[in-house]
Amino acid sequence: MKLLFRSVQIVDKRSVHHAQIKDLLIENGTITAIGEKLEAGKAKVFEVEGLHASPGWLDMRTGLRDPGREQDENLSSLKEIAARGGFTGLTLMPNSQPAVDSKGTLTYLLREGQTGPVEFFPTATVTKGAEGKDFTEMIDLHQAGAVAFTDGVNPLHNSDILLKSLQYLRPLDALLINRPEEQYLSLYGQMHEGITSTLLGLKGIPSLAEEMMIIRDLKLLEYALEGTDSADLGGPVLHFAMLSTQKSVALIREAKKKGLPVSCDVAAHQFAYEDDALLGFDTNLKVNPPFRSRADRLALQKGLSDGTIDAVVSDHAPHAPQNKETEFDHAEFGITALETAFSVALMHSGASLDTLITSLTHAPRRILRLPEVSISEGAAANLTFFSPGKKWVFAQSRSLSQNSPFLNQELKGAVNGICNRGELIWF
Structure with missing residues (x-):
């Protein structure tokens, strides 16, 4: 296959x-x-x-439904919408049924990701069933191909488990990902705790629930790394998933200044909404972490622009209609996001195009210790083609689930196609 692309503007800070x-x-x-x-x-x-x-975009946080909930999203549909969203790689969260806590499930995902231009990079759970109780065989899972360890949507609430995981994974040069949420503070919460939650009579999820967990994890990381030369570390040791508050950004910024080996990400949709968007009780806007205040949203924008926040993720979380088209307090958290993540971040993050593309390409690969991808002669063609100035209407989702607040909206920043592993998908 011989392809020639004329007059292409290259966006790759690592390319000449x-x-x-x-x-x-x-x-x-x-x-x-x-x-x-x-x-x-x-x-x-x-x-x-x-x-x-x-370079081809890599999503660091894709919700996994196959095996177990293939009616919400199967691996075939996941590849299709990833391509439409511009992604040549997906970091799969381990919360399938069964969870990715054994080599059997991990091997299944790796095998299914071997074909086509969209690659799978599965994570494995820290604890069996992602239940926070008993450790998995992390060495075996690491050697079998798990790119990182996390309980995915479930925070590691047990301090001893988190500490031992940091100590256990360090010799492997493996990454631990945690979603910061103190679950007892957020128990039964439906949205951000604030004036809007009071007006709507909904139980709030306080910012403190996220911030306390970050403070705890940073203290445990410092303890686990006592006497360790940072030069001996291959990359970030602890990654915080989906920051949402002003204080959280400040905590990570300070930790990086101190030289702690940490990284973090933010979901693209966090840039688009604030908590008052829920005044209409639209369950497609029910996400966790929730949309928070204007000050929080502005802090996320600044954090991405100044490099405190490393990566932008989709946090793709598909749900069947019966789990979204119901009373607000009974609805599941999450949106389908792979097809719109780039456009939403481009429109609402306030970051430069260079910064945004780096957060989708080089940063995720650095954090996950994956081979570098760059645009240079002789390199494998792992590429995303896009038109940042083009407007388009998200009229139809190819996901098996339709829980997106962006349906029928005009967006800016269109994906033209992807090329990877000798295959081209062009729209």
């Missing part, structure tokens, strides 16, 4: 061609030439006004 408009020639899955007015020969030519190319 960054911010330049070049032709890209791809042959049999390899970038063979980058230049101007390249000869087409027998290549299939693509020429789109305003076309950009970056």
Whole structure:
């Protein structure tokens, strides 16, 4: 397969061609030439006004429903919507049924991710069934291909388990991911605790629930790393998933200044809404962590722009209609987000395009210790093609679930296609 892309603006801070408009020639899955007015020969030519190319996007937080809840999303539909969202790689959370706590389930996901341009990078649970009680065989799971360890949607609330996990994973140079939430403070919570939750009569989830967990985890990390030379560490040791509050951003910023090996991410939709958006009781806006105050949203924007927040994630969480089309306090948390994550972050994060693309490409790969991907001659063609200035209407989701607040909205920033492992999907 020989492909020629004309007049493409390259967005890749690690490429010597960054911010330049070049032709890209791809042959049999390899970038063979980058230049101007390249000869087409027998290549299939693509020429789109305003076309950009970056290393393939990697989502660091994709909700997994297969096996166990394939009616919500199966692996085939997951690949399709990932491609439409511009992602060539997905970091799968382990909360399937059964959970990814054994080599059997892990091998199933790795095998299913071997074909097509969308790769799977499954995580494995820290505890059996992600129940927070007994450890899994983390060494075996690491050697079998788990890219990180996390209980996914379930916070590691047991301090001893979190501490021992940090100590256990450090010799493996493996990453621990935790979603910071003190579950007893957030118990029965439906939305951000504030004026709006009081007006609506809904139990609130206080910012303190997130911030206390971050403070605890940072203290445990310091304790676990006493006497350790940071130069001996291959990358971040502890990753905080889905920050949502102003104080959380400040805590991570301070931890990084102290030299602690931490990283963090934010869900793209957190930039788009504040808690007063729930005045209409739209269950598609029920997410966890919840949409919070304006000050929190602005702090997230600043945190991404100044590098405190490393990655932007989709937090794709598909649910069958009966779990969303019900009373607000009975509805599940989460939205389908892979198809819209880039557009939503581009429109609402306030970050530069370079910063946003880095948060979707180099940062996730650095955090997860995955091989680097860059746009250079001789490199494998792992690419996302997109038009940041193009407007489009999200009229139909290809997900098996439809719980998105962005349906039928006009968005900015369209994905044109992806190329990876010698295959091209073009829209």
